[in-house]
Amino acid sequence: MNKRHITSAVSQLFGKFANKEFPHWFQKIVNYSYVKLMGLDMSEFHDPGTYKSLNALFTRKLKEPRKFSLDAEDFIAPCDSLITECGRLIEDYALQIKGMRYKTDNLLGKNFTQAEKDYVHNGEFVNFYLSPKDYHRYHIPMNLQVLKAVHIPGKFYPVNIPSLKKRLNLFIENERVVLLCKTQEGKYFYIILVSALNVGVMKVSFEPRIQTNADAEEEQVYLFENLYLDKGEDFGCFEMGSTIVILAQEDMLELLVKENDKVKFGDTIAKYNSK
Template identity: 45%
Template sequence: MTNFCSKMFGKFASYPFPQPLQKWINQGYVKIFGIDLGEFKPAQDYPTLNHLFTRELQKERFVDMQEDVWVSPTDSLVMARGKVEHNLAIQIKGMSYGVSEFLGEVVEDGYCYLNLYLSPKDYHRYHAPCDMEVVEVRYFGGELLPVNQKSLFKNHNLFIRNERVVVVAKDQRGRKFFYVAVGALNVGQMLLHFEPRLQTNARANECITYAYQEPVKIKKGREMGMFKMGSTVVLIASGVNFELEEGRSVKFGERIGSFV
């Protein structure tokens, strides 16, 4: 049912209403969610609600380019962080899930994870946290449950149940890490600029893998894709110390950790 609702909302958000009505819709959304458009175009300049959701930065962000530093890929809230132990990670305090099922492969204990929640008011594009080489993309069809705090406490194994896109990559030191975009209610689509074959919110149980003979190289801070509504990005990496505390808000480009 949540997938159907998300598709219907996606159609509404993609429809260009007459300009006066569209202006009213956009401004109402900005007001309801308290969106700061200081770095973006005015609300009335977006021809659809989806264009407002996926708005592009108009002012260049500072990105910490120190070689050993990882930066936030998103404007978001830190919901959880920690280390994988016995194949378990935390979606939110007291609620664990199986990492191997989430990623589609087994990882060793000691990998660190960081959960970044994008609310409806946030900038919805996601970027590279470090210099990276993408070797594979895995799409897992699933539900589209909300990923806000209330839903994370309510729904066991939410990250496994929800639709997700797992980007398998290597950092500049050659260590494997995982960059996971998790779908959510009203996320009509998740896009990756370098993988046009990806079609999300399609079939609930579909699993597709895209492998690359030549890795896709992406520089730190470069835009990788976007959510068409709020959602979550999960980073799971080895040899990285994620420094942010739970409950902390962070902006794309700010330091979140460093190599160890």
């Protein structure tokens, strides 16, 4: 068995601490300290002292559902995040951050056919960075069908702005879960969950067999029949902040956001072209 990367060991160690349920008095200190240190806005959530572990605080759910547009043409943000980059793919090249590009064919891994990878060539991409203070759950951006999920083991390098600027192919090196999705009109796009340092787990609620930051060394493929998810549906969470990348078929999305925009889950970030 190959020796696991140090970033994986660090993330696992932090995960054990975050999952530990300390005595209530001490857990309150941990939780309130984290909220103050990171500057969390808890106005939409329960009191920090009510969460039984730091991880329960990380993966907190909204007290009340957020409202968002039900118009089929409105493509919504899947998470609370910073748009670190977005725009048009040049063939299969996307920007990790300004001045640093990578090949999306490599990001998608070896378990998608070239035809499946070609779906998004010359299309649109959006990179969503979730900081440690953000709401860590992710949601479905439009009504869709999930065709395939691929878990790609990898490293756990930080994905914050300084790291994006200094490490080429960061998204490709890190562990990720890639979802191939299809719209009702037959257009294709990908939702890619990218790990980061201290992100011990990326949860995918509709496929509990996906176990990230585990002992898997080979890509794992999951195929689905008749798996339809609705816009706004909660489909999992990061345990700590990380990144989501969306890659869309050419002429599918007209982006309404730009680099450095701060968005919240439910905001309309693009117009969907159904034709």
